[in-house]
Amino acid sequence: xxxxxxxxxxxxxxxxxxxxxxxxxxxxxxxxxxxxxxxxxxxxxxxxxxxxxxxxxxxxxxxxxxxxxxxxxxxxxxxxxxxxxxxxxxxxxxxxxxxxxxxxxxxxxxxxxxxxxxxxxxxxxxxxxxxxxxxxxxxxxxxxxxxxxxxxxxxxxxxxxxxxxxxxxxxxxxxxxxxxxxxxxxxxxxxxxxxxxxxxxxxxxxxxxxxxxxxxxxxxxxxxxxxxxxxxxxxxxxxxxxxxxxxxxxxxxxxxxxxxxxxxxxxxxxxxxxxxxxxxxxxxxxxxxxxxxxxxxxxxxxxxxxxxxxxxxxxxxxxxxxxxxxxxxxxxxxxxxxxxxx
Numbered sequence: 568x569x570x571x572x573x574x575x576x577x578x579x580x581x582x583x584x585x586x587x588x589x590x591x592x593x594x595x596x597x598x599x600x601x602x603x604x605x606x607x608x609x610x611x612x613x614x615x616x617x618x619x620x621x622x623x624x625x626x627x628x629x630x631x632x633x634x635x636x637x638x639x640x641x642x643x644x645x646x647x648x649x650x651x652x653x654x655x656x657x658x659x660x661x662x663x664x665x666x667x668x669x670x671x672x673x674x675x676x677x678x679x680x681x682x683x684x685x686x687x688x689x690x691x692x693x694x695x696x697x698x699x700x701x702x703x704x705x706x707x708x709x710x711x712x713x714x715x716x717x718x719x720x721x722x723x724x725x726x727x728x729x730x731x732x733x734x735x736x737x738x739x740x741x742x743x744x745x746x747x748x749x750x751x752x753x754x755x756x757x758x759x760x761x762x763x764x765x766x767x768x769x770x771x772x773x774x775x776x777x778x779x780x781x782x783x784x785x786x787x788x789x790x791x792x793x794x795x796x797x798x799x800x801x802x803x804x805x806x807x808x809x810x811x812x813x814x815x816x817x818x819x820x821x822x823x824x825x826x827x828x829x830x831x832x833x834x835x836x837x838x839x840x841x842x843x844x845x846x847x848x849x850x851x852x853x854x855x856x857x858x859x860x861x862x863x864x865x866x867x868x869x870x871x872x873x874x875x876x877x878x879x880x881x882x883x884x885x886x887x888x889x890x891x892x893x894x895x896x897x898x899x900x901x902x903x904x905x906x907x908x909x
Contacts, residue, residue, distance in 0.1 A: 645904055648886050652901045655694075655879050661729065662687050665696040667887045668896035672702030672739050677709045679898050679905050686902045690719040694729045695747070696880060698888070699896075701738025704763065708822050711746030726866075732756040733884035737851065738764075741841065742819075746826040750864065752856035753872045755881070758864075759854055760847040761838070763819045765812050774812045774819075775844045781809050816842075830865045837863040 656663050664683055668676075687693065693714055711728075718727035726748030730736070736744045737759030744750045744758060752758075764771040784801040791797055823838035840846065840862035847854070859867045870877045890897045895908040 648883065648899065648904075649901055651879060651883050651886070652899070655876070655883070656901060658876060658879075659694065661692045661694045663694045663696065663900065665883065665887055665897070665899040667696070667698040667884065667891055667899075669700070669891045670702075670894045670896055672699055672706045672710070672743075674703065674706050674709070675907075676702075676896070676898075677706055677713060679907070680710060680713055682905065683898050683900055683903055684713060684717055686900065687717050689717055691717055692725060692727055692729075693718055694731055695743075696731045696733065696883065696887075697736050697740060697743060698732070698734050698884060699736060699740035699743075701740050701759065704739055704742065704819055704822055707739035707742040708746075708826075710743050711826060715746070731880050732758065733881050734888075735759070741854075742822060742826060745823055745837075745864065745866075746829075747866055748829070749868050750859070750866045751868050751870050751880075752859065753870045753877050754855075755872065757853040757855055758859055760844075760850060760852060761819055761823055761841045762844055762847070762850060763815045764850060765815055767808070773844060773850065774816045775842070777812050778809065778816065780804075827865075832865060833863065837865075 652663050652665070664687070666676075666680070695714065714728055728747045729749045729751060730744045730747040731751045732744060733753075734755060735757050737757070738761060741758045741761055750758075763774045765774045765777060767777055781804050784797070784804065787794070787797040788801045820838050820842060823841065824834050827834035827837060841854075854862075856867055856869050872878075872881070887897055887899065890906060892908055895906065897907075898905040
């Protein structure tokens with residue numbers, strides 16, 4: 568399902584909640600119905616925002632045992648998120664775009680990003696609020712390309728493309744972050760290894776695991792040529808599959824290096840570290856801002872979680888995350904909302 572809101576009109580398509588494709592007139596939608604049914608209605612200037620109890624903007628500013636504002640998010644309308652986006656834009660002087668996903672990045676996402684960028688002025692300075700578990704390498708590379716196409720020339724004091732990671736940007740989303748001029752992280756932020764995963768025997772396995780197993784089997788056969796068991800084990804490997812795995816590994820490494828070339832310096836060190844399966848033993852292992860700096864990602868910028876600007880980013884993330892549901896995603900700017908629910 569795709570639900571889109573642009574300026575002053577709302578359109579729903581596909582299967583909508585439990586309505587199975589039924590439509591309601593605009594007047595039937597209010598902020599409470601909208602959030603409860605997974606839809607989205609555009610708020611007019613005359614709309615009165617829902618009343619939400621005041622609370623700290625970020626967990627770091629509150630008692631750690633206090634409840635999160637996730638419980639209140641059903642009361643918040645698109646109007647409230649749009650106002651927060653525009654407050655951040657006014658404070659930073661940058662265009663803010665949001666991509667929050669619970670599913671894998673794919674080529675369809677690049678289409679929706681293109682639509683979001685249609686309303687962005689050329690030569691803009693863009694901040695992307697990014698939260699994603701990862702996905703397709705090619706789609707991640709195109710994400711960066713599309714954002715770069717509308718960015719102004721960058722400078723040290725004014726990066727053209729900035730990525731803010733309130734929670735996580737894993738795997739292919741880490742690649743998107745590597746393509747930025749600045750990666751803003753705080754204590755709640757994490758990147759992830761970029762060791763690609765590969766379909767094998769009905770499951771997804773790390774490419775490096777498959778290649779290492781193949782290389783070890785090959786070494787055993789060379790060392791013990793008369794050992795039948797070793798020969799049989801080596802013969803079970805599909806040579807075409809092994810070559811395809813090598814290409815996927817090379818593709819991930821080359822993509823990361825190309826994205827980092829813009830930063831100058833040693834652009835091969837950080838990708839090598841991010842693909843080190845001896846250091847990062849699982850694909851979902853956390854890479855916090857300190858580790859990211861340690862392994863040589865030059866764009867990482869630490870932001871204190873108590874800083875007012877970070878509190879606003881965090882609150883916006885809390886508003887957006889429940890909109891995705893269990894496996895959806897949302898693209899949002901000050902002018903447009905696109906929600907995909909699979």
